[in-house]
Amino acid sequence: MNKCIFRSMGLLLVILFSPLCLASTGADALDLTSSGVGYMAILVFVLAYILVMGEEVLHLRKSKPVLVAAGVIWGMIGLVYAQHGMSHEAEQAFRHNLLEYAELLLFLLVAMTYINAMEERMLFDGLRSWMVNKGFSLRQLFWLTGILAFFISPIADNLTTALLMCAVIMKVGGDNKKFVAMACINVVVAANAGGAFSPFGDITTLMVWQKGILGFTEFFDLFIPSAINFLVPAFIMSAFIANEKPKANDERVEIKRGAFVIIGLFLLTIVMAVSAHSLLGMPPVLGMMTGLGFLQFFGYYLRRTLNKSLARKRALAEQANDEARLHYLGSVVPFDVFNRVAKAEWDTLLFFYGVVVCVGGLGFIGYLSLVSHVMYTQWDVTYANIAVGVLSAIVDNIPVMFAVLTMEPEMSHGQWLLVTLTAGVGGSLLSIGSAAGVALMGQARGIYTFGAHLKWAPVIALGYVASIFVHLWLNSSLF
Template identity: 70%
Template sequence: MNSLPIEQTQSLAGNLTQSTVGYAAIAIFVIAYLVVMAEEYLKLRKSKPVLLAAGIIWIMLGIVFQQQGQTDVAKAAIEHNLLEYAELLLFLLVAMTYISAMEERKLFDTLQAWMIGKGFNFRTLYWLTGILAFFISPIADNLTTALLMCAVVLKVGKGNPKFINLACINIVIAANAGGAFSPFGDITTLMVWQAGILPFSNFFLLFLPSVVNYLIPAFIISRFVEKVQPQANHEDIYLKRGAKRIMGLFILTIATAVSFHGFLHLPPVIGMMMGLAYLQFFGYFLRKTLPSSLARKRANAIANHDEKALKRLGSVVPFDVFSRVSHAEWDTLLFFYGVVMCVGGLNLLGYLGLVSEIMYTQWDPIWANIVVGVLSAIIDNIPVMFAVITMDPVMSSGNWLLVTLTAGVGGSLLSIGSASGVALMGAAHGQYTFMSHLKWMPVIALGYIASIMLHLWLNADTFSM
């Protein structure tokens, strides 16, 4: 990450941190973020306030830099931030499209039906949903994974609000911990990898600290989950044609993105966009072969007198890639644009330079990175991590891994600290709340502290410059 625009206007930025424009920009960003944090109560999508805030901040910056005769500097800064966002937007869009395609092909519904139909007791389901959340989130991202597991919990735990509450807390911790050791598990880890700060393989050094971060609070909370059998609620779900092959193409897409970054030293987003072509060609194949496939299956169903199969075949619709693109989490993507542009504006004003000077020069970087994790629980990890990357402090790979870990799992301390927590408060409305999560914060903090200590001990050699 380079900070050329800031270097060019260092003296001007220094003045702007104590100017009316600087104070106004900070106030606008804080107000916008307070509105974001109140999303659950206001029923206002989180992208709206930050998009507005970003526009107002850059209007003020444009006027100030025009008055100073340095419009080219403001333009260079905004183009730099737009490029950062564009790379992440396209990367996330492809990943979300694949997840949406697998969802449309009933891959996740099949997994959900299998868990429900097995007749597990509440404590077994608590562990099963948590462990699956931990291992699925590194591939499918923590938000999607948390929502998937929450859907299972809400079905099997109907009428048992205590189980739903504890299981949701467990899922949030597991999804965030699982997302911390993979570049694909969270937007924060993706940002660090895309910026070229850490190679792909280094993230897996956080695997054991992430396991500890999840297991300690999960074990303590599990003692309060009853071993009672839920009411049986079995339903037949069938995988749609091509579901497993789409999952294989997603793995191939990830491998392509990693290869572009690792072997060709090109942005991984190019590999992801190539992976979108894989899905488009496969979608073309599915559409072209649909009539013959339906005719064959219909003949088999008639021969076997299978009325359910005939009814199911009658509702089959062709696979459409662009329909899947439209199902991407556009509110999250636009929210991320607002955050990138707001933080980029504050960086141009000189505020991130001041914070970096205090936290990463006057403090020990280890303590600074631990504080970043705590801040991510209050503010949300996306703006916090983007601010750290924009500051670009000189740190060892061990410290970059530490801030990746703390920003990822620190969001579990509060329900508002991560996208998965906020989403589950909406999905399990009234049964999983801010206050019900807050009661378990000391237990979650034990996992947070233990994961940091394990990383400091286990990966001690990575802290040398």
């Protein structure tokens, strides 16, 4: 029995790695698209992505399957190229993918660290408390959380923004499941739409900017189409929200010292990243890492002056006989920037590595060239870019956009803006189509669900179509 198993495995390896299956497409690449290795690579990637899509059911972090798939795909590529005496070519291709990922990793890590620092300084809690205690009606809160999500996500990211707004919604919505579900849908659409007109709003826009295809200011041409994408479904959905007021909440939140300085440093860091890319021709990550250094220096200042600041505040609290404040001051801990780094969304960052390396491997095999030829040669390019958005509702928009960037089809700036828009907002069509939607299904478990989102999919699709038409009309000179 064991001999049969080993013979079968040996036969499979012969079929997969047989040189007879391969053809050279150039001096530095082999065409593996019709070989056993190519078919096995697609199978591995598909199986990994099925596990990713089942994250909520399986409770398996999405980074695990794609990390393994990346290793298997490039391991097979390396074995074939070694057999042909072309190990150097495979190594260089992998290093190219790794460099692309490293730049994006460091960029995102700095952005996440700043967002976590703001969260630690209680900025987001302060915003939530203000909104809850202002006595807004449910319909006003529906609009307020949506508008804030639309305008915060270009600076932060759509995931962080959606989680913040969902915390507010859950706090004020209470047992009103209908309001919570509809407001969460609105926030997901708004956060994804807001992230589409900024290089910092979504990983896909960041990839397009760092690739040098679109300049920093060119993304702002998508502001009105993105706003339409959010406003069309929001207007329709708001008509179904009751105009009643929720119960007031007496929650008291004190924003910690240095919070607004950190906001200023984050804005300065963004300016440095843009300047490094636009003025110096350097990668934006140079400005971001310099900004991380500024945050570390400010963290050092906060630690050095903490005792003096606490002594002053304790004296004031003792004079006012404020026991609650004295208890709070006794629990204050020094600011540590490396704790903020540790709290970055590492599962997302590692998932991003797996996706970049997997898609890069499929591109090196030759599949992306085939797809590019079909979509961007045989199809109308506008229809192809619209299809990319629909696909991103089923498959995460990161691999979809990375595949398009790897194919790098010949397109006008108007078309590149179109695919950036559709990949960014297309994920709103389904709850599993974006990181914001998946995160909120976990945060509002049992209330904001796949089915609840699907019920409003036709309305969201109306906004998707409207935003495309507005872009085609408004930015017609760019095509």
